[in-house]
Amino acid sequence: MYAARPSSPDRITSLHNPRIKDVLRLQEKSAERRRQGLTLVEGYRELTNARQAGWAVATLFVCAELAGDELNQELLAPAQLVPRSYEFLPVSAAVFAKLAVRERSDGVLAVLRTPQYTLASLSLPPNPLVLVLEAVEKPGNLGAILRTADAAPAHAVLVGDPRTDLYNPNVIRASLGGIFTVPTVAAPMAEVLAFLKEKGIRTFAAALADGAKAYTDASFTGPTALVLGTEADGLTPATRAACDETVIIPMRGVLDSLNVSVAAAVLTFEAVRQRG
Known part of the structure; x- marks a missing residue:
């Protein structure tokens, strides 16, 4: 040691x-x-x-x-x-x-x-805005999302079933220190979803899905969790089904999706805008 x-x-x-x-x-x-x-x-x-x-x-x-x-x-x-x-x-x-x-x-x-943060130790305000990432695997993406969470700000980042070490030096570097300023917890995805439900936090799954609501038409003014998956696979069917609503960022060009860190920034700043 x-x-x-x-x-x-x-x-x-x-x-x-x-x-x-x-x-x-x-x-x-x-x-x-x-x-x-x-x-x-x-x-x-x-x-x-x-x-x-x-x-x-x-x-x-x-x-x-x-x-x-x-x-x-x-x-x-x-x-x-x-x-x-x-x-x-x-x-x-x-x-x-x-x-x-x-x-x-x-x-x-x-x-x-490294501190040992847990869901049980997480302290949130009465009307929280939380980012949830399922199975994030690229340190650069996680770091960029932490920068967004600090800038907006969001009150916490919850990483379900992570495929990368939260304290990978590349995460810390990409976050520009956001890992230190935003409470960040890794836990099994099922536990993350159960925690949000227990706290009365409405979950919004970001997904390319028929019937999804344009993100600008959703209401993020109450306790809100924005739930995003990997770029390759998106959210798992079980996670999507467990969320309260599904939202989409409409794509106007040829490509059908954004980098997950960019999508997180778009959704987070829209939520902050709605909250005034």
């Missing part, structure tokens, strides 16, 4: 350092992230969002050459001046290049402890 290893005051310059190998395993293996309850975030802005949302930092890697003067003053201050509750490891530019996945990185990468 990460926290069991002692902190080193020396700058890491070797790609073979065990701490660097630890990070690479977290980047590449969802099973390792789940086992340790850890994930990665790259970038000072995203790290700030995570800390403001209460996520705990286990280890912070900083490359002084990339961080710039202002960040260096804040991040590289002696520990006796800026007490740290996490392990701090400076690294060389060559080592950080191995860790970084972004272009023009600012030299900041953190190992975070």
Whole structure:
């Protein structure tokens, strides 16, 4: 485990350092992230969002050459001046290049402890707007939907039967930190639907279906859950049947569907518009 290893005051310059190998395993293996309850975030802005949302930092890697003067003053201050509750490891530019996945990185990468959110722990307002994703599999799509959920805003994102790790570093990167600002819960789809029904939240299935109502004709002014499926298969028949209404985004061109993250944005902002 990460926290069991002692902190080193020396700058890491070797790609073979065990701490660097630890990070690479977290980047590449969802099973390792789940086992340790850890994930990665790259970038000072995203790290700030995570800390403001209460996520705990286990280890912070900083490359002084990339961080710039202002960040260096804040991040590289002696520990006796800026007490740290996490392990701090400076690294060389060559080592950080191995860790970084972004272009023009600012030299900041953190190992975070992932919170264990559940449906039971989710706190919603009296008139919630919730996004529900069934069997989402592409980290980029999930990340983009989280950005929409933050921007609109929606009050939560519920992921039923996920096919991707919620804390995949690519999800975090694509969300620009939205994973930290929007309550996000993964659970079996049947449990998600039962939770929404129990809370009196009306469910709207987004689907290409005969008899579906144009999304602009639906009323999203009350407690609302917008339910979307994968681009390849859409929603499962069982989920569609369990939803209260089916809505469609009319397509005026040759193609018959939108990217799921774009569809989510269209529906979410329409719901927010209706709510005034």
